[in-house]
Amino acid sequence: MIEQTNILRIATRKSALAMWQAEFVKARLEHFHPSLTVELVPMSTQGDIILDTPLAKIGGKGLFVKELEQAMMDGRADIAVHSMKDVPVDFPEGLALHTICEREDPRDAFVSNQYNTLDELPQGAVVGTSSLRRQCQIRALRPDLQIKDLRGNVNTRLAKLDNGEYDAIILAAAGLLRLAMPERIAAYIEPEMSLPANGQGAVGIECRIDDVRVQALLTPLEHTATRIRVNAERAMNRRLEGGCQVPIGAYAEVEGDTVHLRGLVGAVDGSEILHAQSSGPVEQAEQIGIALAEQLLAQGADKILAEVYRDA
């Protein structure tokens, strides 16, 4: 392949997990394009800087991507590597999600130094999570537990657990597996008990819409089944206006030519959780996501979400 420029710069957050994901994309790009030089451009985002306020109150997940997007718009970077879970449903003008890489384990993980499972936790135990989605599902399973906010990157959260501030914390299994800490996972929480967030475990790559050079370089990193699953999940979130931190779960699986999607909207206190599921041909992943959102809205999801936004 003839390349005018042989350098590609990756905008990334500085957290260990973000750096791992950027290094992973760098390695994949260098594997497919041996003559390409890939450089990382690490930066701090508002989401990394403001650590003392619950995410829902400071504007949600867009905070983790804005600085990276600005770097691409200014030409300081060519791509941004994101955890799909942290990517808002809409992109700024001139940027788009071009590539979705193969998904890691999408499940939530139960992490504790004393207890092996959620069931083993004694009455009133303190569980750390900053995710409304995890909070409402745990409250529904175990109304007696105390949920305490937990912010910071994966290592910060683990340090807070080790300090004794929590009896257990819930993290995405993907983050712990990528950071080579599988022994930290006391138990995987099955989707039936804690439906993952849309895109959890998948890495996505954003770039400028008009950058055909970079798009050609990215193409071999695309994973079709993951793309279908994440498209269905994100379409559901988008229809529910799940723009910021919300108690929404969305999880799709592909079986042959069929995509199965499960969705959930919950009241933060776990008092009410709406579930829905739907299946259809993979070519219609997004329509299935939208239809599922509409099923949830018809069950009253709009009222639950309006309450969440009012309290945030």
Ligand SMILES: NCc1[nH]cc(CCC(=O)O)c1CC(=O)O
């Ligand atoms: N909210 C932060 C975040 N964004 C992505 C991951 C994990 C990795 C992934 O989902 O790909 C995490 C940590 C967590 O939820 O424990």
